[in-house]
Amino acid sequence: MPLKNNSLVYGSITKLLHWLMAVLIIGLIIIGLIMADMDTSPDKLKLIGNHKAIGIIVLFLAALRLVWKLRNQSPLMPNSLKQWQKKAATGAHLLLYFFMFAMPLSGWAMSSAAGYPVSVFGLFTMPDLIGPSQDLRGFFKEAHALMAWGLMATIALHAGAALLHHFIYKDNILRRMLPYGKLKDDSYAQSDTMAGC
Numbered sequence: 757m758p759l760k761n762n763s764l765v766y767g768s769i770t771k772l773l774h775w776l777m778a779v780l781i782i783g784l785i786i787i788g789l790i791m792a793d794m795d796t797s798p799d800k801l802k803l804i805g806n807h808k809a810i811g812i813i814v815l816f817l818a819a820l821r822l823v824w825k826l827r828n829q830s831p832l833m834p835n836s837l838k839q840w841q842k843k844a845a846t847g848a849h850l851l852l853y854f855f856m857f858a859m860p861l862s863g864w865a866m867s868s869a870a871g872y873p874v875s876v877f878g879l880f881t882m883p884d885l886i887g888p889s890q891d892l893r894g895f896f897k898e899a900h901a902l903m904a905w906g907l908m909a910t911i912a913l914h915a916g917a918a919l920l921h922h923f924i925y926k927d928n929i930l931r932r933m934l935p936y937g938k939l940k941d942d943s944y945a946q947s948d949t950m951a952g953c
C-alpha cells in the first residue's frame with residue numbers, strides 16, 4: 757500500500773485519516789444525540805466532557821487532513837460516472853469538509869460563550885474562542901444541532917453512494933479507500949481531472 761495517493765488509489769495516510777475520522781465523527785453524533793436526551797446529571801456532564809474532547813481531536817485531524825489533501829493528488833473518478841454524479845460526489849466531499857470544521861468550531865464557540873472550559877481529556881485546555889454571551893451560546897447551540905442533521909444527511913448520501921458503487925456498479929470506488937482493498941481491474945480513466953477526496 758503506498759503512503760501517498762496516486763491516480764488509482766488512496767495512500768495509507770489518507771485511508772487512516774478517513775476511517776479514523778469516520779469512527780470518531782459517527783461516535784460524536786451518537787454521543788451528542790444521547791446527551792441531548794439526558795437530564796442534567798454527573799453522567800451527562802462526563803459524556804459532554806468526552807464529547808468536547810473528541811470533538812477537538814476531530815478539529816485537529818480535520819486540519820491535518822486538509823493539509824494532506826492539498827499536498828496530494830486524489831485518485832481519478834472512473835469514466836463510467838456521469839457528469840452529474842461527479843459533481844454530486846465533489847459537492848458531498850466539500851460539504852463533509854465544511855462540517856468537519858463547522859461542527860467542532862460551533863461546539864467550541866458554544867462552550868466558550870457559556871463560560872465552560874474545553875479540556876482535552878485533562879491534557880490541555882483550549883483557549884476561549886469567544887467571550888461569554890447567552891445570545892451567542894443559544895445561537896451556536898442551535899447551529900450545532902441543525903448542522904448535525906445536515907452532517908447526518910451528507911454522511912448517509914456519501915456512504916450510500918459508496919455502497920451503491922460497490923454492490924450494484926461493482927467498480928473500484930469503495931475498494932480504493934478500503935484498508936487492504938485490492939482493485940478489481942484497471943478500468944480507470946487517466947483523463948479526468950475531477951478527483952474525489
Ligand code: HEM
Pocket residue numbers: 781784785786787788789791792804807808809810811812814855856859860861862863864865866867874897900901904907
Ligand atoms: C465533528 C465534531 C462534532 C460532532 C459531529 C458533534 C455532534 C453533536 C450532536 C449530534 C449533538 C446533539 C445535538 C442536539 O440534537 O441537540 C451535539 C451536542 C453538543 N456538542 Fe457536539 N459535536 C462535535 C463537536 C463538538 C465540540 C468540539 C464541542 C465543544 C468543544 C461540542 C459540544 C457540544 C455540546 C456542549 C453539546 C450539547 C448541547 C446541549 O444539549 O446542551 N461538540 N454535538
